[in-house]
Amino acid sequence: MRIRRLKCYNGILSTLLVALGFESCNNIIEGEDEYGCPVTKYLLKGTVTDTDGKPIKGLKVARKWIVDNQPAVGVDSVSTDEGGAFRFSESDVYYEEGMNLVIEDVDGAENGEFINDTVSISRLPKKKVEEGHGWYNGKYEINGDRVLKRK
Numbered sequence: 001m002r003i004r005r006l007k008c009y010n011g012i013l014s015t016l017l018v019a020l021g022f023e024s025c026n027n028i029i030e031g032e033d034e035y036g037c038p039v040t041k042y043l044l045k046g047t048v049t050d051t052d053g054k055p056i057k058g059l060k061v062a063r064k065w066i067v068d069n070q071p072a073v074g075v076d077s078v079s080t081d082e083g084g085a086f087r088f089s090e091s092d093v094y095y096e097e098g099m100n101l102v103i104e105d106v107d108g109a110e111n112g113e114f115i116n117d118t119v120s121i122s123r124l125p126k127k128k129v130e131e132g133h134g135w136y137n138g139k140y141e142i143n144g145d146r147v148l149k150r151k
Contacts, residue, residue: 036134036135037135038135038136038137039092039093039135039136039137040092040093040132040136040137040138040139040140041090041091041092041093041130041138041139041140042090042091042093042121042126042139042140042141042142043087043088043090043129043139043140043141043142044063044087044088044101044121044142044144045085045086045087045088045141045142045143045144046085046086046142046143046144046145046146047080047083047084047085047086047145047146048061048080048084048086048103048145048146048147048148049084049145049146049147049148050112050114050147050148050149050150051147051148051149051150054084055080055082055083055084055085056080056084056111056112056114056148057079057080057081057082057083057084057111058079058080058106058107058110058111059079059080059084059086059103059104059105059106059107059114059148060077060078060079060103060104060105060106061077061078061079061080061086061101061102061103061104061144062075062076062077062101062102062103062104063075063076063077063088063091063099063100063101063102063121064099064100064102065098065099065100066098066100066118067097067098076088076091086144090139097122099120099121099122100118100119100120100121101118101119101120101121101124101144101146102116102117102118103116103117103118103146103148104116105148112150113150113151114148114149114150114151115148115149115150115151117146117148119146121142124142124143124144125142125143126140126141126142126143127140127141127143128140129141
């Protein structure tokens with residue numbers, strides 16, 4: 001008799017817990033994200049000039065993640081055009097920490113020799129151009145204008 005009563009209580013408690021569990025699922029707000037990780041869209045662009053204000057063409061401009069002085073996987077690079085301008089395609093970034101803008105003179109003496117430059121993306125001016133919601137933090141334009149010194 002005692003076992004039968006315990007099974008009955010077990011069934012009642014199980015039914016109650018299941019009902020409460022499903023009821024808690026009804027309290028989710030429509031459109032609210034439950035899982036994921038924060039993401040921000042960035043558009044990185046700029047112009048590289050020398051100390052006289054003249055644009056420098058043919059430089060390698062890279063977006064690199066450097067953590068603990070070690071380059072991380074996933075380097076994206078472009079070259080400066082005739083006007084010294086560069087532009088990266090819009091990208092989703094899950095973490096900004098360690099993201100750097102690296103400018104290297106790879107053409108030798110062709111257009112003069114310049115000292116390479118590295119700057120943290122977080123130190124560059126950025127402008128919010130789109131509001132975010134939930135895990136999406138919005139879209140930013142980053143101004144990567146840099147001035148390089150001659151060697």
